[in-house]
Amino acid sequence: MTQIPIARAKRLRSTPYTSRIEKQGLTSYTIYNHMLLPAGFEGTLEETYNHLKKDVQVWDVAAERQVEISGEDSAELVQLMTCRDLSKSKDGICYYCPIIDDQAGLINDPIVLRINQNKWWLSIADSDVILFAKGLAIGKNYKVNIIEPNVDIMAVQGPKSFALMEKIFGKTITELKFFGFDYFDFKGTKHLIARSGWSKQGGYEIYVENTESGLELYDYLFDVGKEFNVKPGCPHLIERIESALLSYGNDFDLNDNPLECGFEKFVNLDSDVKFLGKEKLKEIRAIGVSKKLMGVKFNLDKISLAKAIDINVGSKRIGELRSAVYSPTFNQVIGIAMIDKPYFEIDTSVEIKIDNDTKTGTICSIPFI
Amino acid sequence: MTQIPIARAKRLRSTPYTSRIEKQGLTSYTIYNHMLLPAGFEGTLEETYNHLKKDVQVWDVAAERQVEISGEDSAELVQLMTCRDLSKSKDGICYYCPIIDDQAGLINDPIVLRINQNKWWLSIADSDVILFAKGLAIGKNYKVNIIEPNVDIMAVQGPKSFALMEKIFGKTITELKFFGFDYFDFKGTKHLIARSGWSKQGGYEIYVENTESGLELYDYLFDVGKEFNVKPGCPHLIERIESALLSYGNDFDLNDNPLECGFEKFVNLDSDVKFLGKEKLKEIRAIGVSKKLMGVKFNLDKISLAKAIDINVGSKRIGELRSAVYSPTFNQVIGIAMIDKPYFEIDTSVEIKIDNDTKTGTICSIPFI
Numbered sequence: 001m002t003q004i005p006i007a008r009a010k011r012l013r014s015t016p017y018t019s020r021i022e023k024q025g026l027t028s029y030t031i032y033n034h035m036l037l038p039a040g041f042e043g044t045l046e047e048t049y050n051h052l053k054k055d056v057q058v059w060d061v062a063a064e065r066q067v068e069i070s071g072e073d074s075a076e077l078v079q080l081m082t083c084r085d086l087s088k089s090k091d092g093i094c095y096y097c098p099i100i101d102d103q104a105g106l107i108n109d110p111i112v113l114r115i116n117q118n119k120w121w122l123s124i125a126d127s128d129v130i131l132f133a134k135g136l137a138i139g140k141n142y143k144v145n146i147i148e149p150n151v152d153i154m155a156v157q158g159p160k161s162f163a164l165m166e167k168i169f170g171k172t173i174t175e176l177k178f179f180g181f182d183y184f185d186f187k188g189t190k191h192l193i194a195r196s197g198w199s200k201q202g203g204y205e206i207y208v209e210n211t212e213s214g215l216e217l218y219d220y221l222f223d224v225g226k227e228f229n230v231k232p233g234c235p236h237l238i239e240r241i242e243s244a245l246l247s248y249g250n251d252f253d254l255n256d257n258p259l260e261c262g263f264e265k266f267v268n269l270d271s272d273v274k275f276l277g278k279e280k281l282k283e284i285r286a287i288g289v290s291k292k293l294m295g296v297k298f299n300l301d302k303i304s305l306a307k308a309i310d311i312n313v314g315s316k317r318i319g320e321l322r323s324a325v326y327s328p329t330f331n332q333v334i335g336i337a338m339i340d341k342p343y344f345e346i347d348t349s350v351e352i353k354i355d356n357d358t359k360t361g362t363i364c365s366i367p368f369i
Numbered sequence: 370m371t372q373i374p375i376a377r378a379k380r381l382r383s384t385p386y387t388s389r390i391e392k393q394g395l396t397s398y399t400i401y402n403h404m405l406l407p408a409g410f411e412g413t414l415e416e417t418y419n420h421l422k423k424d425v426q427v428w429d430v431a432a433e434r435q436v437e438i439s440g441e442d443s444a445e446l447v448q449l450m451t452c453r454d455l456s457k458s459k460d461g462i463c464y465y466c467p468i469i470d471d472q473a474g475l476i477n478d479p480i481v482l483r484i485n486q487n488k489w490w491l492s493i494a495d496s497d498v499i500l501f502a503k504g505l506a507i508g509k510n511y512k513v514n515i516i517e518p519n520v521d522i523m524a525v526q527g528p529k530s531f532a533l534m535e536k537i538f539g540k541t542i543t544e545l546k547f548f549g550f551d552y553f554d555f556k557g558t559k560h561l562i563a564r565s566g567w568s569k570q571g572g573y574e575i576y577v578e579n580t581e582s583g584l585e586l587y588d589y590l591f592d593v594g595k596e597f598n599v600k601p602g603c604p605h606l607i608e609r610i611e612s613a614l615l616s617y618g619n620d621f622d623l624n625d626n627p628l629e630c631g632f633e634k635f636v637n638l639d640s641d642v643k644f645l646g647k648e649k650l651k652e653i654r655a656i657g658v659s660k661k662l663m664g665v666k667f668n669l670d671k672i673s674l675a676k677a678i679d680i681n682v683g684s685k686r687i688g689e690l691r692s693a694v695y696s697p698t699f700n701q702v703i704g705i706a707m708i709d710k711p712y713f714e715i716d717t718s719v720e721i722k723i724d725n726d727t728k729t730g731t732i733c734s735i736p737f738i
Binding site (some may be wrong): 002003004005006007008009010011012013014022026028029030031034039040076101102107126127128129130131132133134135136137138139140148177247249250253254276304305307308322323 | 371372373374375376377378379380382391395396397398399400403408410429470471476493496497498499500501502503504505506507508509517538616617618619623629645673674675676677691
């Protein structure tokens with residue numbers, strides 16, 4: 001695929017870290033929530049993958065914007081938007097929450113941070129959740145305040161992230177449980193830090209509200225991190241597909257529902273909380289889904305996917321490949337595909353066409369690892 | 370500024386025309402409504418500008434997505450979202466409509482096409498208006514259907530667009546009034562065509578619903594257009610700033626209201642239609658705006674703007690430059706800036722810093738031409 005530069009403008013917002021990462025070997029950008037999100041750094045995809053799995057990386061993921069919902073009706077509004085039961089949620093915990101509309105179509109899949117019962121942050125994937133929340137709040141006359149706060153996340157990811165963060169924040173930060181968050185001091189400034197991140201390699205996300213202190217911390221992470229072989233990085237295509245960290249807009253969107261995407265764990269239809277699309281989801285559960293996200297493997301040594309690729313069985317289109325990459329772990333191409341009923345069974349043999357060549361693959365479960 | 374490639378993925382949607390424009394000298398992309406929007410073609414910016422002003426260009430502006438709102442409450446919902454009085458609107462006409470929230474913050478500035486009283490298309494700028502409309506509709510229990518239809522606009526822009534389109538669609542298309550639309554036949558397929566487009570050079574937008582026919586038409590425009598020196602193009606930075614065609618996300622956003630952006634003509638506070646933010650706008654009108662979009666001119670022969678640049682008077686920050694370009698017409702840099710009261714007066718002398726150098730400019734009215 002031809003490499004085409006991105007045209008810069010204010011509308012494609014920079015982050016506080018932009019000027020730094022552009023001096024650190026950045027090789028490509030994507031756009032996420034109207035903001036620059038680094039998509040590659042120097043080295044082959046396999047080299048940066050190996051580094052992420054072995055050492056530690058600092059990521060500019062400011063494009064994971066926050067929607068802050070506060071006020072006396074905030075808990076009711078947040079619950080209305082998600083099929084996950086938040087009635088027993090606790091302060092200081094992150095919750096992965098599919099957000100759906102009244103037809104159960106997926107609008108986003110944020111991490112919801114309950115700061116307190118009357119203040120929530122939705123750490124969003126790539127869609128304007130703030131507009132959905134505003135529309136609902138206005139329509140329902142809720143007493144809430146909805147803003148995009150000035151929060152620019154940097155993530156510290158990889159197995160050595162724990163040692164690096166301990167060196168800066170002390171032992172207590174290693175005691176933070178997975179998806180817990182708390183405030184930690186860096187040279188006199190408190191930062192909200194969660195044990196989370198868009199990789200399965202372990203690590204933290206630092207929700208930087210004080211930009212100046214955040215930039216000092218960014219530089220400090222690279223200084224202190226030398227002994228851990230720290231490098232700049234970004235969400236990694238190989239790692240995220242192997243781990244089946246699904247990507248909104250790539251693997252699923254408004255035309256898909258949570259039961260089709262394997263989110264059953266986060267669909268609480270049998271509690272008495274009130275949320276949009278609940279009746280629709282009950283109907284779907286009763287009759288079963290008509291399509292499902294599955295893994296696919298192909299004996300190929302490369303793939304380049306810029307849009308969905310039709311998946312066929314014989315002459316029949318039975319689904320589409322939505323993300324794919326060559327995996328060094330499996331020594332073949334792996335991908336995430338939406339597959340129609342009844343073809344979404346493991347070991348089904350399927351075909352795709354690449355440059356007019358038919359390639360055969362096999363349906364499998366996800367995650368791959 | 371370093372040229373950094375865009376990483377391709379399904380999430381940054383291709384258009385039906387993508388494979389064509391990539392063979393036609395495309396030099397850069399932007400992302401708009403989660404979709405690829407061409408941002409430059411071969412030739413200097415001044416060459417493509419001169420071509421647009423003299424001849425005719427075909428633009429892939431599929432990224433101008435449609436939000437279709439239909440059903441018995443559709444007119445009420447569309448009116449609720451915009452401060453423009455649509456009570457006397459007519460079928461077959463396009464209306465430029467600022468969309469605002471209950472605090473009068475700008476959410477988008479679409480062209481609204483009234484297809485009929487119960488079916489509207491909002492041809493949107495870069496934000497997920499569909500989510501705002503869905504939130505409102507759900508919250509208010511409106512009987513509407515809200516979808517993103519399969520519409521991929523191509524624009525034909527420039528003074529020779531009329532002759533080119535007449536050759537394909539016959540004399541009647543030249544009789545279409547500005548911002549009128551109708552259906553026109555191309556080889557047996559009807560296409561909705563509006564006399565509109567994101568330049569002041571005249572032309573049409575073809576709302577392609579039948580992709581196959583649209584692609585045939587795309588190729589045909591280039592065949593037939595040879596005698597008019599047709600070239601591929603895209604919304605043009607110089608042309609749009611000179612004409613002050615404002616760009617959502619660049620020149621204004623949720624933190625600005627329509628009275629600050631010079632949209633008075635489209636703010637109908639004295640009619641009795643019901644829309645969000647009406648009381649807030651009445652308050653603002655009564656006390657006057659605290660900031661305003663203005664033009665600025667600088668005696669510079671180039672500028673590169675990737676984010677807002679502070680505008681100062683002495684040591685005081687009094688606004689920010691949001692878009693800017695070197696204009697061959699004025700032989701200097703011109704830009705669009707949000708300027709605080711009381712500095713938003715014509716001829717006010719202001720300063721910006723570029724690479725630690727202070728440059729002096731002058732506030733002026735917009736449009737420049």
